[in-house]
Amino acid sequence: MSTVSRLSRRLGRVPFLDQRDRSLLLVLPGLFIFSAFMLFPVVYLVGISFTNAAPANLFAGEGAFSVLTFGEATFVGLRNYADVLADPEFWNSFGVTWLFVFTSVLMKISLSIGVALVVTNDRVRGRRLMRSFIILPMGLPAIFTITVWRGIFSSAEFGLVNQVLDLLGSGSVAWLSTRWPAFFAYNVTEMWLAYPFMVIITVSALQDVPEELHEAATVDGAGFIARFFHVTLPAIKRPVLFASILTAAASFQQFLIPFVFNQGGPARANELIVVYGYREALSFSQYGRGAAISLIAVVFIGAFMWINVKKGKLADGVGDE
Amino acid sequence: MNLLSSIGRKLVVDSKRILLTPVETARDVKYTIEGVRKGEIPPHEPLKTVGATIGALLLVMILLFPVYWIFQAALSGTGASLYSANGLSLFPDEPTLQPFVWVVGDLVVPAYRISLGVPFTELAVVFNTPQLTFLDASAHGVENSSGFKHFLWNSVTVAVPTVLIAMCLIVPASYALSRREFIFRRKILFLYVLLTQVGGGLGIALLIGLYAIYVQFGFNDNKLALSVYYAATAVPFNTWLLKTYMDGIPVSYEEAAVVDGAPPWRVVSEVILPLSTAGLATVFIFTFLTGWTEFVVAQTLLGTENYTLPVGLYALIGEYSIPWARFSAFALTFATPIMLVYLFAQRYIEGGLSFGGIEG
Helix, strand or coil, rough: CCCCHHHHHHHHHHHCCCCHHHHHHHHHHHHHHHHHHHHHHHHHHHHHHCEECCCHHHCCCCCCCCCCCCCCCCCCCCCCHHHCCCHHHHHHHHHHHHHHHHHHHHHHHHHHHHHHHHHHHCCCCCCHHHHHHHCCHHHCCCHHHHHHHHHHCCCCCCCHHHHHHHHHHCCCCCCCCCHHHHHHHHHHHHHHHHHHHHHHHHHHHHCCCCCHHHHHHCCCCCCCCHHHHHHHHHHHHHHHHHHHHHHHHHHCCCCCCHHHHHHHCCCCCCHHHHHHHHHHHCCCCCCHHHHHHHHHHHHHHHHHHHHHHHHHCCCCHHHCC | HHHHHHHHHHHHHHHHHHHHHHHHHHHHHHHHHHHHHHHCCCCCCHHHHHHHHHHHHHHHHHHHHHHHHHHHHEECCCCCCCEEEECCCCCCCCHHHHHHHHHCCCCCCCCCCCEEEECCCEEEEEECCCCCCEEEEEHHCCCCCCCHHHHHHHHHHHHHHHHHHHHHHHHHHHHCCCCCCCCHHHHHHHHHHHCCCHHHHHHHHHHHHHHHHHHHCCCCCHHHHHHHHHHHHHHHHHHHHHHHHCCCCCCCHHHHHCCCCCCCHHHHHHHHHCCCCHHHHHHHHHHHHHHHHHCCCHHHHHHHHHHHHHHHHHHHHHHHCCCCCHHHHHHHHHHHHHHHHHHHHHCCCCCCCCCCCCCC
């Protein structure tokens, strides 16, 4: 106890810190480590995006000091950004990314609303048990799910999708080595990865829809479809919208699926933007270009987050007191 | 112990419910049949219910089919064709655990020779411990077992330091953010909430910078450096989580302790920490799983010698010589414990997991 009080006395002598602000010292270590490992790389990334960094010059310097001078890479101004923005490959990746966000979010929302409607339906017995089974995939590590789905879409003998297609009498498809089938495979996998989260949110929203509304609509002669569009959907719109924003951000940042499936192939056609930046730097040794691409992606993710926090009122907890 | 007993109680309730489900269903069915016979219930009503239930069951089965498929693939000795000698089948013809033996490999505690010198004499007491063989892979027809144990050791040496470092950073910070008022408090909280939304995406975008820095400092391929990185990424979300949990502890408990004359550090160690066991357990599991399941950064930074389990799993799909059954067994051995821990935490450490983003 004496050491504790001695320590606190010494802390009291820190000149620039107000007595009551000393608790800041408890927060600083976490903030410091986080900044060192997350924010410093941001600054560094901005730095090398203005240079012609490549392994040959970036890692040439000696000692820790060369980190600050980016090895022997030379400053090239905005050339990387100009090159990237003039490159049709970038626009392809950019377009594919937005298309992926659009299609995958659409698929995720429709699947989850469908599943949620089924597992909350009054006629279905054993709903609770089904609900707890259906969210099982949530606990699986992403790398497991994605490698397994790669096996499912594999062209080898064990590929599950091709086996089912054979069963139905149509020929097999080379899923991972043709462009749009591969894109479709990404979407299905993303849908399976994300549906438990969406289902949980949708189910809890559905349970909050007052029963009286449904009864009133039924009395007025509304059928199942009319009730869905005029009673259920308006009532669950907000939570589902909120979940969609979050899951859209996840789709935009999707890296593992293209990377594990076929490295964003075939022939770099399906590289989502994060994969594109990563491969440009680490597979093709263009660190400067890769950094520029990644930063453009970060700007978009940042805008997404900003909208989330502002519109989704996620930070309400901070504001009230 | 409070946490453990509450978990135990919930487990009992849950298992009772599962055991009673068939009984209740049977009672339900009997009641309905009688109702139909007496003409109290119109006969098409139960048919609708049965149809809806079967439809829902089919949906659940289709959704979870990949999980079942990987299980049966692991149990079939060779591959996982749905076809077999006698046509289409959903079960492996000759179920075998051999792929799992390949994953685990030999489990042998080697013989040790322990000698203790007896003081003041030339004599020594020598113990020979016997060699303990729990599993001998070659006896099951498996040569060259997988690198699972090696990857496992790497994963342990990455995940354990991650948890230790992260806890040291998170616990004091969330206490301060929950209970104290100081400059920049609101700003830091806002930053943390903002950053919880970033997830892995920003991490991957920054990977180029991270990789370049690590190579220049010469600590790429260093497991400890990787742990520190994981701990850093875990800070915003988990601090926010634990802070929210601590907010739920009534201030009056602390006031009582202060009135009794407890100094601040005793209030923390004897009131706050014991009361936030569930929150601490959740944060513990989350940070552990960060280190245990992360793939991209580990794959970029680590060399072959230091591959963790996820990277080892990814390396397997590249090897076409590995039969699909063995891959499945490897993947399941990696994923099943994680899924159990996650779902267990989800269900039983409730409160710790209630995502407090909304109520703050």
